[in-house]
Amino acid sequence: MTGVVTARERGLVGCHVCGLVSRAKHVPPGAMCPRCHAPLHRRKTNSLTRTWALLIAAALLYLPANLLPIMRTVSLGNVDDNTILSGVIELWRNDSWDLAIIVFVASIVVPMMKFLVLGTLLVSVQRKSRWALKQRARFYRLVELVGYWSMLDVFVVALLSALVHFQVLSRVEPKPGVIYFGLVVVLTMLASMSFDPRLIWDRKETDD
Amino acid sequence: MHVTPGQPLMVCEHCDAVYRRRILARREVAHCTRCGAILERHQWLSLDKQFALIVAAGIVFIIANVEPIVQVSLGSSNATTTLWGAAIAMWNDQSQVVAVLAALTLFFFPLTQILTFGWLLAFARRGERAPGFRQAMVMVHYVRPWSMIEVFMLGTLVAVVKASSYFKVVPGAGIWSFGVLTLLITVFASHDPRQLWHKTVGSNE
Incomplete structure (x- = not known):
């Protein structure tokens, strides 16, 4: 250099x-x-192996986190299950497009970006690629910075479940999706912490 | 293994480049020329002011945890919740994992941060190292990324908007406290705790 x-x-x-x-x-x-x-x-110990393991575990849990409902609303016998995505759509339909965008970014864009960025970093580091060094370094810092904002929906479900408890009239309950989603956030945070960005810059001497 | 004598060096954590430290002027931020990461920022608040911030954060933290965050009403029935109310509701509804996550990231970790920084700064203001300085500095480093007050603040706003399409929602003192706490934490977080190693003298170095 x-x-x-x-x-x-x-x-x-x-x-x-x-x-x-x-x-x-x-x-x-x-x-x-x-x-x-x-x-x-x-360099961080076993950085690549650990990051791969955590990222794959997170990707597996990401499926139930998005497919299963995260929250159930019961009002006068009407049962309505919400997934992460349907929650965003509901906000949009209720004219809260600004919050819909915030939740969409925190719950859908950020986790997807983490998978894409960390996956790309892992593969490119393993190939000892010299491609877009500075950009890759920047994307890693971005992932580190925004990673924990995905917890947003988890806290929303927790708050609503605690607040809306009017017996048969109206109730909000957490559903298993929210547990998987919380675990995905923790696992992706651990994955990005295990990745050593210095590996992006290392050349032949990556042996120790 | 020895500490390099005489020359204060620093190493970019993101790409391993070596630099000589220099004193930064107000508002100055040192960036790594190779990868662009931030090496160091000017610490614009003195240790006394940082201590004041952390004491304020401690007081607001208590209010934020005691006062209800929001109140919702449906007909004649009202309901309120606190942060702990939310964690307990998750525990009782088969979501213990979420309850533990919320309790750690919104209560125990922020509390640890506030108490530890308070302890460290109370001594550092006089240029001293608090008992347990080394352990406390290491702990603060590891706990930092797991404190999520800011995210919770935004979460309460989303919850209020969601609930307001079905109920009457009145914000409580808790929500304002979390707002103030977010502000205090953001200002405080622009200071690197590692400065305390330079600004104190201790027996363990």
């Missing part, structure tokens, strides 16, 4: 937790940051 020196080339290693830069020719497993005692490593 142009004038950029990496910590690995310099025999340095930065601590993920406190940021201290230490000099180390080799970083044995179990090495500790001299300042904060957090585990020290040049």
Whole structure:
């Protein structure tokens, strides 16, 4: 690259937790940051394997999360089951198009983007691709930044279920979809945390 | 393994590029020239002001948890809920996983953050390291991404709009507190806790 020196080339290693830069020719497993005692490593341990595993688990749960209803509304014997998508459509129909867009982005666009971006990153890193380095790095940071907003619908269901409890007149109950959806959010967050963005930039020396 | 003597270096967490640290002016943000990630921001609030923010956040956090978030009415019956009401409702309705997620991300993790930062800053204002400084700094680092007050704030708005097409909805003090809390947390979060390593002197270094 142009004038950029990496910590690995310099025999340095930065601590993920406190940021201290230490000099180390080799970083044995179990090495500790001299300042904060957090585990020290040049690259996150088993980054690719862990990210794949978490991402695949999340993708599997993503199906029931979207296909199963997340919430049931009962009013005077009328039962109405809502999925993630039908909840967005209902908001749109009730003239809350602004909120419909927010929920659509948080519940549908963000999770899809996480699968696409992390999947692309994993494949391109495994192929040691030099394609669109800066853009890929930027997309990773975007995923890190917006990831937790997908929890939005989970909190909405929790609030409505607690609020609307008028015996036979009107009731809102959570349905299993919401559990799967919550787990998808947690798993995709863990997946993006396990991915090491430095792998995007690494060249031949990706062995340790 | 030694700390590099004399020269304060920093390493970009996103691409491993090495830089020499320099003092940032007001509003300045240091970006990595290779990958564009933020290396460091100017810390525009002093430790005293950050401490004040966190104390305020602590007080608002209590109000947010005690006061009802919204009230809905149908005919003559009313119902209100708090954050804990929502978590308990999920627990009782076969959604224990969601109840635990909500309790952790909206109560326990934010509470841990507020208490730990309060503890750290109370000492750091005088340039000292609090007892358990190292452990507290590590904990704050790991807990940070899992605190979701902002998301809950938006969630209450969506819930209010959804409920208002069927019921009369009156916002409670809780919803305002969560709004204020979101604001305080956002301002506070623009400060990197790692600054405390530089601004305090301790025996463990």
